[in-house]
Amino acid sequence: MESKRRADGTANTTFAPFRHRIFLGMWIAAVAASFGSLIQTVGAAWLMTSLSGSAEMVALVQTASGLPVAIFALAAGAIADTYDRRRVMLVALSMTFVVSVILTVCQVAGVLTANLLLALTFLIGCCLALYLPAWQSSVSEQVPREDLPAAISLNSLAFNIARSLGPAIGGAVVTIGGAAAAFATNALCYLGLIGVVAAWRRPVATNLLPRERILPAMQTGLRYVWLSPRMRAMLVRALAFGFGGSSINALLPLVARELIQGGPFTYGLLLGAFGAGSVVGALGLAKIRRRQPGDAVVKYAAAAFGLSAAVVAFSPWMVLTMLALAVSGLCWVLTLATLNVTLQMAAPRWVVGRALASFQMILFAGVAGGSWVWGRFAEDVSLSASLCLSGAVLAATMLLGARWRVPQTADDNLEPASTWTEVELRAEIDPSTGPVILFVEYDVSEERVPGFLAAMTELRQIRRRDGARRWTLLQDLADPEKWIERFESPTWADHLHRYGRGTVADREIEERVMAFHHGTDAPHIRQLIARDPVADGPKPTRDEAPAKRLGLFAIKDIMQ
Structure with missing residues (x-):
């Protein structure tokens, strides 16, 4: 592994953040939770193919999972910036555990319908929407700034390690124990992450200012992102990539069933191939980012992803489809991790939760909207035509770089600094008085x-x-x-x-x-x-x- 020397002489590698105990513990627990989440995804998607034969309903499973992030992410980001992030994470994780248990009980009792499955999947997505900004913005509190890019890449690696093996395991779990076993496994996997977050002694910064109210905090976050050209460019690229790239995961159950003529285990293997490519992308991200500017990474990854979607559309062979999906996974993680790292390095700490929430909101809006569009197109035309069209749309996003170029990671010093000397006040002022x-x-x-x-x-x-x-x-x-x-x-x-x-x-x-x-x-x-x-x-x-x-x-x- 290539390494870069720090000022103090120690090696700064991809795995340097593991020296920090809290990050290591959180990372291991996140891997387990990601396994559970992906096993649950396999169970829900495959169960929907039996509850409803509609391609649109199958694709709506991913929409139900991603839409809450698009709707609630900004509020969650404001909460992450104004409240104790550790407590926010605990609330979100506890709610996820409870909903997962309810989902398991409903399936065991035989009362789970297609609409109820979508509703409970939507609730789990709401918990994810609350959790993600607090978790991602807390990384800077677990490692020093020089380790932040590597830590973000490792968090992406955690999910993609689970993605490479979790779907295949999920397919096996569904084959052996049914969807209820997948839902129960997801609930159990969250217990470890809840324990690690509960044990974390988060550093609490002294803040003498009154706490921001949620709605004004949301407006402030939107204002900051909108008035930052670099962040605006990253959001546009995330929206376009999420919309075009959503077809693979949304329609993969149908690819396994109709194009490959397989079952839930086949579906798990296909998802695993996508995840294996993602792992390679996460491990190679630091090296690629040192050699290529962020805009080039995003541009070429979009083109390669579009080509791989076309291969999946026409391939009747399992091995060729898995290779194409591995390329898709590689491009997916390279694009999103590049945008995520650039955004976190360019956002001051006071607004990082809301900046990340805006990124997630735009990305998941693209994924949720794209999942519905490609599912509808597959229903009305054909599965292969839907995959091909989404690949063409994704390849066309390369043209966005002419107007919305992904910036290089900023080296600006974003530590807080007071610049003006406050005027001595001769009267008490109510905080709500103004302007x-x-x-x-x-x-x-x-x-x-x-x-x-x-x-x-x-x-x-x-x-x-x-x-x-x-x-x-x-x-x-x-x-x-x-x-x-x-x-x-x-x-x-x-x-x-x-x-x-x-x-x-x-x-x-x-x-x-x-x-x-x-x-x-x-x-x-x-x-x-x-x-x-x-x-x-x-x-x-x-x-x-x-x-x-x-x-x-x-x-x-x-x-x-």
């Missing part, structure tokens, strides 16, 4: 204005991305060298949160702006807070008629 308006005054000589404006363009994006509203740059007509930056936060609490989101990399841009200020002192900063004369003024006595809320604030409420 808070800031004015920053710069003195810039005329010949330096073009460079100043270019730097302010970058600073504007940072301010807005971190939560500033109504950003404006003003020039004083009476004194053309006087420039005033104006922006606001909805409330005092939002202002404090925005103030605490700046990173060291952001500070470098702010210092670049400061360099254009030629005043003897630092730029003058004024913080103002809006006051409502009715709400904040003296309260009327009982004998006085209540004051009518008119004027500026009423107009402001209507206009907004």
